[in-house]
Amino acid sequence: MRVTHLSLTDFRNYRTAEVPFAAGANLFVGRNGQGKTNLVESLGYLSTLGSHRVSSDQAMIRKDADAAIVRARIRHDGRELLVEVQLNRSSPNRAQVNRAAIKPRELPRYFSSVLFAPEDLALVRGEPGIRRRFLDQLLIQQNPRFAGVIGDYERVLKQRNTLLKSARASRVREDQLGTLDIWDERLIQLGSELMDARLDLVARLSDPLVAAYRSVAGDDHHPRLLPQLTVFGAHVEDEDDSGEESVTGSAGVATTEAFRRALANVRRKELERGLTLVGPHRDDVLFELNGLPAKGYASHGESWSFALALKLASAELLRRESTTGDPVLILDDVFAELDQARRRMLATAVSGYEQVLITAAVYDDVPDELTAHTVRIEAGAIVEATDA
Numbered sequence: 001m002r003v004t005h006l007s008l009t010d011f012r013n014y015r016t017a018e019v020p021f022a023a024g025a026n027l028f029v030g031r032n033g034q035g036k037t038n039l040v041e042s043l044g045y046l047s048t049l050g051s052h053r054v055s056s057d058q059a060m061i062r063k064d065a066d067a068a069i070v071r072a073r074i075r076h077d078g079r080e081l082l083v084e085v086q087l088n089r090s091s092p093n094r095a096q097v098n099r100a101a102i103k104p105r106e107l108p109r110y111f112s113s114v115l116f117a118p119e120d121l122a123l124v125r126g127e128p129g130i131r132r133r134f135l136d137q138l139l140i141q142q143n144p145r146f147a148g149v150i151g152d153y154e155r156v157l158k159q160r161n162t163l164l165k166s167a168r169a170s171r172v173r174e175d176q177l178g179t180l181d182i183w184d185e186r187l188i189q190l191g192s193e194l195m196d197a198r199l200d201l202v203a204r205l206s207d208p209l210v211a212a213y214r215s216v217a218g219d220d221h222h223p224r225l226l227p228q229l230t231v232f233g234a235h236v237e238d239e240d241d242s243g244e245e246s247v248t249g250s251a252g253v254a255t256t257e258a259f260r261r262a263l264a265n266v267r268r269k270e271l272e273r274g275l276t277l278v279g280p281h282r283d284d285v286l287f288e289l290n291g292l293p294a295k296g297y298a299s300h301g302e303s304w305s306f307a308l309a310l311k312l313a314s315a316e317l318l319r320r321e322s323t324t325g326d327p328v329l330i331l332d333d334v335f336a337e338l339d340q341a342r343r344r345m346l347a348t349a350v351s352g353y354e355q356v357l358i359t360a361a362v363y364d365d366v367p368d369e370l371t372a373h374t375v376r377i378e379a380g381a382i383v384e385a386t387d388a
């Protein structure tokens, strides 16, 4: 799929903007702080309902405005769609497809993009929550139904934690906590569905990741993704305190059963701490490079290649498995970080995509084959668009 036109209203530093897009590579250049990232961020938002820079939507609404509108004309399989989201300061966001209202969470059914930016280094170096969010976002892109599963799980988790906290405060005895069992069942059901989906996703990402790593780094490295599930750790901890190999993979034990046993094992601790200690909200996925954890061992360049390869692998998966076809690939501020050889390799790696959007402060950082359609941006305005 590809974007043919983007309209922005009060999005970040854009009052209004009308941006035409070409098929293939589109380069957005301009000095620092002019609005290049803002522009591609708007398209990232349209497909994931999130920003790669902020967790709150408020920052994306232009200062002094009440609402921001992102409207994109999309072409896929010979059909045109008008996809739109409105971010509101003081009321729920709204979305439309061809002027008909839809739930915002349905947007990934209509528009798909994968964005890579320097912030993605945190995928490798940051906290587990960043990796969980990455997996969940990809799950939702592949199947928007998961937004509901994840939302429900988080709600049940919150309610269960409230119950555990109040039990701790009033020192209620364990056997008086009948309602906890009811919450447990709901938590287990939703949590197992999420864990299974993440395990399956990680398995499907593995081969594309190896191929993508080779395509951007050229080295014969072996990147691996190893799921770390707290419910398996807790289950085996009881029999073997090392808990080492216990935490990776499903080891043939159904996640539902593992979750149930893990909750039973940690119940006393949970009542002491007033917190749910096992489940997908505490899981991680270990990124390994040549047998060593990337976090803490990989060099800056290797970590960067790992994060980039993960995003390219995601794009490949969406391309293979989704009805939306090729996602729009977005490379935000990427080329400045790479040496000449890697710039060329990346240009080759992305050349097969129907559309690639690139931002750069320095035109010469971007390989020639990606500069055919160049748009110059200054202070939240398109000042020039040229086709080679």
Ligand SMILES: Nc1ncnc2c1ncn2[C@@H]1O[C@H](COP(=O)(O)OP(=O)(O)OP(=O)(O)O)[C@@H](O)[C@H]1O
Binding pocket: 011, 012, 013, 014, 030, 031, 032, 033, 034, 035, 036, 037, 038, 039, 058, 059, 060, 061, 062, 063, 333, 359, 360, 361
């Ligand atoms: N909600 C907002 N309202 C108004 N202006 C905003 C808002 N959010 C961000 N900006 C402005 O947008 C500008 C940053 O734009 P952007 O991040 O797109 O820069 P860029 O062109 O990608 O720069 P760089 O090359 O440094 O990455 C800043 O001047 C910032 O103050």
